[in-house]
Every structure is written in structure tokens, then in C-alpha cells.
Amino acid sequence: MPKKATPSTARPRATTPASDTPPAPSAELLRELTGKSHWLRRELFQMVMATKKGHIPSSFSCTELLVSLYYGGFLRHRKGEPHDPSRDRLIVSKGHAAMALYPILADIGFVPPGELANFTRKDALLRMYADPSIPGIDAISGSLGHGLGIASGMCLAAKQDGRDQRAFVVLGDSECYEGSVWESAYFAAHQGLDNLVAIVDRNGLAIMGRTEELCRIGSLEEKFRSFGWESLSIDGHSYGEILPALGRLGRTGGKPLAIIANTVKGKGISFMENRSEWHNRMPNEAEQRQAWLDLETNTIAN
Amino acid sequence: MPKKATPSTARPRATTPASDTPPAPSAELLRELTGKSHWLRRELFQMVMATKKGHIPSSFSCTELLVSLYYGGFLRHRKGEPHDPSRDRLIVSKGHAAMALYPILADIGFVPPGELANFTRKDALLRMYADPSIPGIDAISGSLGHGLGIASGMCLAAKQDGRDQRAFVVLGDSECYEGSVWESAYFAAHQGLDNLVAIVDRNGLAIMGRTEELCRIGSLEEKFRSFGWESLSIDGHSYGEILPALGRLGRTGGKPLAIIANTVKGKGISFMENRSEWHNRMPNEAEQRQAWLDLETNTIAN
Amino acid sequence: MAAKPKLMRDVLIQEFYARARKDPRLLFISADLGAESLDTFRADLPRQFIHPGICEQNMIDVAAGLASAGKTVFTYAMASFITARCYEQLKVALGAMNKPVTVVSVGVGLGYDDAGPTHYTTEDIACLRALPNIEVWTPCDEESTREITIECCERPAFRYLRLERPGLPNVYQGNFRSAMGAGFCEVAPGGDVLILSSGYMLHRALAVREQLRMEGLEVTVTDLFRIKPLASRDLAAYASRFSHVITLEEQCLAGGFGSAVAEALVDQGVAKPMLRLGLPDRYFFENGGRGHVLEKSGLGVSTLAQRITEFTAPAARSRNRLPSVPQSVSF
Amino acid sequence: MAAKPKLMRDVLIQEFYARARKDPRLLFISADLGAESLDTFRADLPRQFIHPGICEQNMIDVAAGLASAGKTVFTYAMASFITARCYEQLKVALGAMNKPVTVVSVGVGLGYDDAGPTHYTTEDIACLRALPNIEVWTPCDEESTREITIECCERPAFRYLRLERPGLPNVYQGNFRSAMGAGFCEVAPGGDVLILSSGYMLHRALAVREQLRMEGLEVTVTDLFRIKPLASRDLAAYASRFSHVITLEEQCLAGGFGSAVAEALVDQGVAKPMLRLGLPDRYFFENGGRGHVLEKSGLGVSTLAQRITEFTAPAARSRNRLPSVPQSVSF
Ligand SMILES: Cc1ncc(C[n+]2csc(CCOP(=O)(O)OP(=O)(O)O)c2C)c(N)n1
Ligand SMILES: Cc1ncc(C[n+]2csc(CCOP(=O)(O)OP(=O)(O)O)c2C)c(N)n1
């Protein structure tokens, strides 16, 4: 019998302060988003299996985060209008997982749905690492440590122009080793960019193993706080925790918001979960069958 | 009447935990070190005035820190033996103040005393930015953000070789904007480099003004702590606080030690104190007289 | 005697300021490098001045974000720190995303006299011209600095501006703008020998020209102020009119200014005796300042004059050359 | 068919491992780039493996500190991140302090096929050869990778090693070591036309040579594996024996491999019709992988053969050339 995917209740609970908490999301919304998680993982799996290119585990650890942004109403956009300048911005700064956006971009009419099947194929639109030539992608990705600075510039411009525009940045936890992240952290705090949200996909893994064994990261929540950010930790697979955390946007007393999302790399595929060796690997046929079974069953309690 | 130099009691007090505190330094040692401060500032002033090159305010904010290291017994060395491989290491990573070491290096027989008068002169030994061609200098300086990483490498090597060798790094507070500092901070903590001490010269000024106005730094004590360091804040002109802080070396439970030394840029010259415009400026004749008067009077209560 | 030339950075900032007052989209970011004119700017237009801390990497990424939102951004710091320290940011955030940001570098070459290798910037031409989408400009006086600045304000693009730390005497008299498109400009005609240079070294080339003239050798000095995009065909056609081509730079010879010229000539099939004069391939820890280091590096005015005389003397055509050089090449 | 060639990184790590087992001063630092062989290394010699996090700047500074204390250090990461991202650290901490650290770069050029501009490293030759004190080596097969690695272990110096991502077929048969000192080696003789290349593109040059041979044109292919220090005099003397010199690289043409060759020829006064083949000056966002991008860039095997045929055809000597080219140059 295949090992069951880790239930997300095993992760540490949210530290959102009790006061000033946004209203809890409705049961209906939670059900809808859970369906979207299920859908997105399967889309991604198929997309990757077509050419055997891409990063599944890194995409699956941030699936619920991306679904929340697009379908939870946080990343404000108009369907089919990727070039709308007032659209909120999103940079998946851990660029190897920016591909996780493609099915969503197709779903909201930013890119032609037919393109999903052509992911990484010759002359096709959707590339391994996203860049602004793809409608809906706001910055080049593939090199770690750029997203927070670029988004800070965007947020500052919005403030200067009096535009109500926000930017969200999804960072890898190991990406936070990069000093450039902390340079930008100072900047965003000083500039009072309360229209900026950093979401760290804290899956505890780099490519070569566990972050805490390779080079200890410790508490990112404390680090961001010490750099002048509003900062909180949540279960990054639980909509019940993600939505209220994102809901703190605009209630931070002028600070940028850092959400440390505790996640499981490879979440949803039993044999990939928490295993660094899958970062760059592709499943063989038997593994693919197992993976698909896991994805169909969808044991994740969002 | 010239404005008196700020007495150091105006600075925040030490936060060294009461328990596990090393013994207080003797009154005799304190007197000796105070004399050394007085001496070093005058030496430096003369050295700089000779060719009108160098950075006085940045050197004067870390005068007591350097004196403590060399004359307080922390930086273990043998007089006249700069090339002794077991010598403890010191990197003044805010390299524009590495020149503050020169009179000390002459005093302990590392460089010929006659060289002080030739500072920055053609073909002379002592350069504006120190580098290892000068006996007693352990790393190149002039570019901010390198010292902590280089010293971490040295400390790790010492540990691997079972040598009881330490490294001290003096950083500028604005130098701590550089992301590379935080990259090294992770590393030193993870490697358990309890033979490494970072001393931040927290004078509150960059070149263009006050750090908290230009781009807020906030609490460096908390930042280092959040990166896994033992961390404390002291008055960086008070030997009564510096020596016990340095005395924590080796009592940190395996952590590297960060000492945030609250200081006054230009300390000891009334009209330079806390004024960023003096970073790159040279006093005219009247100002030189006033400066010398201040240095002779020496109002600093160490 | 002429008035002391204005600092290049002040020329640039004042020109930028004049436009920024009228257009709030113009933003100036300094990673803690000051200027007198910048104090005025900050005081008058505090919202258009940004201090990102001393962190050059973040400065470039932030600039990319601001430019994405329609801002016209100048970033500004000491040469080595705004190039080498954030080279990957220049490549990725400005180059690959093709953002119209002007990267202003102060103190190229050995401009920070007494500072040594951490401040000397002798590899920036080699590195930056390797980036697609970039333009690389080196002004040599007040007028060229001003005109290039205006261009950067009015037609923003990803440009790298190589400013000198000191102000330099006038070379142009109202003729720079008309020369801009060409990318190079003959600033002192004469004879069959061509010296190409730019920035600080252009002035040294002019001094060498004076000395050679006294010694009876006429040389032409031409300012090659835009090293990228390089007007390869025009430059090669121009150079082919001379008997000898000499490049003079305060950069490493590997990949630098003279290397770009050599590429152009070789690519265009113009074979000329060519002498590339630049810094020896080492780090400079010497005290004594720019003049002294140049002197020790064989780039003092008289040494240069002598090297050029020897190179262009008919006897030299066979001396110091490989035995196997073909006596006649036509292609 | 020959066995699938070993990955270059595995060759290097295994060679390093063999020595590291006997000498605890040998340390390997990886900024989160793996390899099968590295898993063995980590398991057996955990104290000699260092993971600094994903922070390339700190990796280089730490390496400088370790080297200062007598360690023999290899640093290892993907090409763009271990060069562009930490370029100032290479300049200051390794170059200016002249620390004997081997900087191992994986996936130069377009080696990270599908990744695009953030991973493509087409400016590393231009940037790194601009640094004093550095050596720049590009192996092209297992043997050359192994021999260069041994050199780095046994005579540590500040060296930059440009590894390919894939393993490449054998070029050398026990003769690399004897060629090492020269810095270049003729690997396929024939005819009057010389192609200089290295690494991945050397194999393409060999393929082009095969195709041209079928078409009746004989060319010599020479591996110029050490681009710094460049054996300028020897290389120029060697090149002067040919009628045409062609360079082939997967780098930007500005300051890259062909630029270094052009510098050498020009400096040594060897005037040859020279064709520099390399990447167009732009960022590549195309899907389709390395072969496809090369094809689109005019670097496909048949296109190359055609370009070379045209270039070396007698008719071409006047075509596409400037009207002002002198018909006879002798110097
Ligand atoms: C600047 C930079 N250095 C190194 C890499 C290579 N790299 C790509 S992904 C990755 C691991 C990222 O781990 P993490 O940020 O934790 O993301 P995860 O996949 O775990 O979500 C590395 C080292 C890179 N892309 N950019
Ligand atoms: C990487 C780098 N960026 C910029 C500079 C230019 N610079 C030299 S000193 C200095 C200010 C340093 O301030 P701080 O670290 O607070 O030192 P202080 O003089 O105040 O002690 C700057 C920006 C540099 N030397 N290195």
C-alpha cells in the first residue's frame, strides 16, 4: 500500500495574533479552493510529464499559496486582461516553481489553454523559467534573490503614484540564504511598503538536503520581524490559515508583511514528500502511476 | 567656547545578561586603556593631517574597540611577530577605518614606527585601505561586506585544525546593509564559530546622513540574534562595557558573538561628532587647532 | 587659466534635477555616494531621491521594479560597487528584462587614486559591454557629460555611464550632440597615426599628441565615447585611413577598450599595425595616486610618446614581431 | 558506440575525492549544486564538504578565508551564479588577495538548455579573463577535465574552471598532460584554415570539420583550452601558418574567446583574415534547448560549414568588406 501523504495538521500552527484578525473564510470558499488545489496539482503533473521537464516538488509545496492568491481574491486582476496596468503583481521569485502559475494563467484567460500541453516545447510560449514575455508574469525568474527587490520597486512606484496596487512575492526558504533578500527586506520596511507581501515557502529543503542540516536557517519569522516586517507563520497547505494570513494585508500599521508558510516539498505525492532527491528527478512509469493515484485520491486536508 | 564632546553616558547601556558575566576589569587596566585611547586619537589625527588623507570620524568611533582588542588582551599576538601563524586575526571590514590600526601596529612592532609619517605617501608601506602586504593586516579592505565571510573561513579552518585561534571583525553599521554580511551570519552560526566575534561600530551614520533616516537599520542586536548569534549591545566608548562584552568570547554556548557597540562618529573632536558631512572632509587650519585642543583635553569618559 | 572644471557627477545631477523638477517620474537612487548637487536635489525633491542603504544588488533590482512601473531611474554609486558588486543584477534585472535604467558609475579606472584594488575599476568595460541590450558611454568633459545625461533622461534605455571622479577640461565646443550618433569623434586631427581613447585617458592622449608634435610626429586623437553599441563598420572605415591605430585606456587589456577596437578591425577585415596601450595585468597596491600608478605602468606621457614613436618608426615594422608574419596580406 | 561519457563534474569530484581522502586540507564547497559523486564525497568526508547555503558571495569570501589558513579549496556552483553573482568577491577576495582557490563553474554557455537567460552564461570568459591573477581553463572531455583537476589539487592557484553540464566524447588519448603547458593543442589537423575553439563548441568544430571535408575543404581544429594566461606569442606564431583563422564559441563576441584570440593576433602583429563565430548579442528566451538556440543563432553545423566556406572562398576576400581596406599591408 502506498504511503499516505502527510496530513497538513502535522505542521506547526499559525501564530497570527488573535486580535485584529480578518473574518474567517466561508466553508464554501474553503471547499472551492480545495478543489482548485486538487485541480492544479493534476494539471501540473500532466504538464510536466508531457516533456519530463519542470519542478514538481517545488510547485506542489506552494500550490495552496498560489491558489489562495488567485482564487481567494487577493491578487486582484481582470479575467483575460493580463496587460491591465492596475493588476496586482506577483513574482514567484523561486523561479523554478513559477511554472506552477501556468495552469492558473490559462484558467483566467491570460494565456491560451492549449499552451499548457506545449510547456518547454520548441517555439512554444511557456518556458521552464517564466519571464514577462508570458502574459501575467511580472518579472524574470530563475535566479534566486531578485523578486523581493523588484517587487519593492513596483510597490514604491505604486505608492508614489497613489495607485492602490500590491505585489506578492513567493520566495523559497533556501532562497532566503541570498543576502540580496535581506537587502530588500531593509528597503521595503523603511519605505513602509504595506502593499508588499513576501510569502516564504518554508519546505525545509534545498536541493542537497534539509536546510537545517546544510546551513541552519532557523526562524524566518523572527528574521523578517527583526528587519522591520510584520511577520507570521502558518501552515502553508491550510486555506484556513493562508487566507487569514493574507487578510492581514493592509492591517500591518505600514509594514510589509512576511508570511512564513510551513509546507511540505512534493506535497500530494507520497513518495516525493520531504525528499530532496526529487528536486531534479522525474518519476519512472511505476512511480507515475503511483503519483497519479495519490493525486486522484488527494489526501490533503486543506 | 567649543562644544564639549558628548559624554559616553548619553549612549544606551549594556544589555549583557547579569549571569555568566566575566569579572570586571581592574581600575588600573581601565586607566591604561583610557590613556591608549587618548594616544591613539592623537596619533591618528597627526597621521592624517600630514597628507590630508584618511578617515578620522570613522576611525574615532572605533578607537576604544581597537584599543580593547590589542591592549585588553583579547587579540593574542606576540610583539614584533606579525607573521606568527597562531596570532589571532582581526579584520577591520569597514576598511576606511583600517588605518586606525597603523599606530597600534607600529606600537607592537609589526610595522616600523617611522612609517606612520609616510601614510599614503608615494611608495610608502601604509596605504589608505589596508591589505595583507602590511604586516598584521589579515585581509584586503575597502569594499564593504567581505570581512565577516573571510573571517568565518579563517575560524572554520582553525577549528578543523584544532587550533585555538579567534578572529575579530569590526563592521560599520551601514556596512550591515550589505546582504553578504547576512549570508556570512548564517554560515558562522551554523558552523558554530564561537571563535568569531563581530563588533559593529553602530555610530548611526552612513556617508549621506543618519542610517535611520536614509534606510532604517533598527536593532542589529535582534538581527544577529535572529541569525543564531549571541548578541549584545554596549557603549562602544566605555571600556567598562567593552571588556566584559569581549569577555563573553568562549562563553556563548557554541555561538558566534556579535557586539553592537553604540558609538559616536568623530568621537573626541567636538565639531565632527555625529556629523556625517565630516566623513570625507578635512579640517581647515582653525578647525585643526580646535580639533587638537579637543584631543589634548580629552573629555571622553571611557 | 581656465576655471576649475565642474565635477562630472554635478553636471549630471544638475541636468537630471532640472528635468526631475518638472517630471515626478524621474527618480535618483544613490547607494550612499554623495555630491554637492545631490544635496540640493535631496532637499528640494525628497520624494524623487531614494537611498537604498549600502546595498548595490538591491539598488539594481529596485530600479528594475521602478522602471517596470514607468519610472525613469538613475542609479548611482562608486564604479566598482555599481558594476562588479551587482553584475548579476545588471545582467538579469536590467539586461534580460531590458529596463530603461541609467547606471551611473563614478570613478572608473584608477579614479579613486589612493584607494587601491577594491576601488579601482579596470574591468568594467570588459564586463559591461558583454551584456546584451546595454549601451556603454564614457564622457570626457562637461559638455559630453551633459549631452549624454540629456539623452538618458529623454530617451531612457539600459545605459551604463562611466563618469570620472574629477572634472576634466573641455574637449568639445558645442559639437558633441552632433557627434553623438556616430559614437566617436575626431577631437584633434593630424598625421597618419590614430590614437583612440576616451574619458580621462583621452586627455592624456591629447597631451601625448602635443609632446609628439614637438618631436615632429603628428597624430590624430579621436574620442571613442560609445564603446557599445560600437559603430564597427564606420570605425573600421575611419581607421583604415590611417597607417597605425593606437588605443589608450586605463583598463585591463583583456576585453577592454582596445579589445573592442581590435574586434571591430578584425571583424571588418581592416588589418592595421595596432598598438593597445593599457594597464598591465595585475592589481595595484602602490601608494602615490593615479599619476604615479600610470607612470609605473608605462602610461606616463613621455613613456607613451616614446612607445608610440617606436611603434610607428619604420624600423619597428619588423622589430619585435614574429618571424612568421606574412609580408603581404590582402583580403 | 562509445560508452556514455561521464559528467565532467563527476570526473572532477572523483579526482578531488581521491586526494581529499589522503589530505584533510582539501575542502569542497558547493552552493547547493549536487552531483552523484558528491553524495559519496559528503558521506565519506563530511568534514571536508561545506554547504554555505545558497549564497555565492559568502561562498567566495569563506573560501578566501580558508585558503588564507592553508586549505586547498574548490568552490562549486552553476556557472552564472558562481561568476556573475559573486564577481566582486572573485575580484577582491580571490583576485586581489591572490588566493589559491579553484572556482568550478558548471554549465557554461547555454549548458542549462531549457533555462534561459538567468542560467545561460555567455559572458563569463569576458568577465573572468579581465581579472589579474586568474587562470581560465575549459576542458572538453574526460581526460582534460581530469588532468586540469589534478593540476588544481597539486599546484593550487586562483583558477576558473569552465565545466560543461553534459559529459562530452573523448578528444584526447593520453596526450593532454603534455599539451597543458602550451595552453592549446591541435586536435584535428588538415588544410590551410584554422578553427580555434574549446569545450562544447570544440566538438561542434570537429563536426563542422567533418562536414567540410565531405565538401572538399580541409580545416584544422585546435583546442584553445587555456584562455588565460593566453600563450599569445606561440598562438600567434602558430596561427600565422594558416591562411584563415576562425574562432568558434558559445559566448558573446564582445570580450569573449574570439576576442582574446583577436587581441593576441593584433598584439603580435599577425594579420589574418579572421572570422569570429559566436552568439548574437541578445538574450535568448526561446524554448527548444541548446541545439535549437545554436541553430537559430547561425551556429548549427551546416550553417557553420556554409559560413566558413563563404569566408574562405577566394571570392569572399573582397565581398562584404569595406571599400577602404588597403590591398596590401605589411608590418
Ligand atoms: C542565485 C541562484 N543560485 C542558485 C540557483 C540554483 N537553484 C535553483 S533552485 C535551488 C534550490 C532552491 O531551494 P528553495 O529556495 O528552498 O526552493 P524549493 O524548491 O525548496 O521550494 C537552487 C540552489 C539559482 N537558481 N539561483
Ligand atoms: C561595497 C561598498 N559599497 C560602497 C562603499 C563606499 N563607502 C565607503 S565607506 C561608506 C560608508 C560606510 O558607513 P559605515 O559602514 O556606517 O561606516 P562608518 O564610517 O560610519 O563607521 C561607503 C558607502 C564601499 N567602500 N564598499
Ligand SMILES: [Mg+2]
Ligand atoms: Mg525549500
Ligand SMILES: [Mg+2]
Ligand atoms: Mg556608520
